Amino acid sequence: MLALLLCALTAYMLLCAAALSFPLDIHPAREWLGRRFHGWTPQFQPGRWLLFAAAAALLAWCWRQPLANSYRLIWRWSVGLTLLWCGMATLWLPALDHGMRYREAFAALKPGPAALIRPGDCVASLGLGEPQRALLEYYAGLRTQRLEIEGGAGSCRWLLLQTLHDQVPPPYDKLYPAYVFQRPGDRKERFRLYSLK
16 A cells, blocks of 8 residues: 555656646656657646645545544555545546547548548548547547448448557458557557548
8 A cells, every 4th residue: 555655646746747847857757757648738727736635635634533443454545545536536637638538639530621531521430439430520520431330331432440459350451551540548549541542
């Protein structure tokens, strides 16, 4: 438990330093923050810090409550875990949201005169989940035709393929994608856009 608390304290200190724009001269820390939260720029948000301080004060009061020896360990472990959760939910949430959202990934596919996909182009999809299809329509304005369901989807000019761990199904593993992208914080999920014509 103490090791977990020390790791959390180190993570909070890194976040504090980044949020308050202190120079991060510790190379591994800067490298880790840049790799894990690529493109995220921290901003100091006093409301979040006040909320975390209030939660920490309440949990410190709970920590100090007198209990029988048989319950003290479980009580303090629960309080420590709750403090870690409160820190993640208040301080780290913007960074975690940046790494797992689809906004930037799908906005790059928005049709336009200078874009890869032109307005009115047909886009087929394979392996694209329903939530991703809805977000693609919301952020990029693209409604895909599913190859799994619609027979006419094979006549589309573009194919958007969603894979996990770079496992591209045949015959698409022989094709060269026109565009490959992923969410900033996701190491498993990949999207590949193929030109079929």
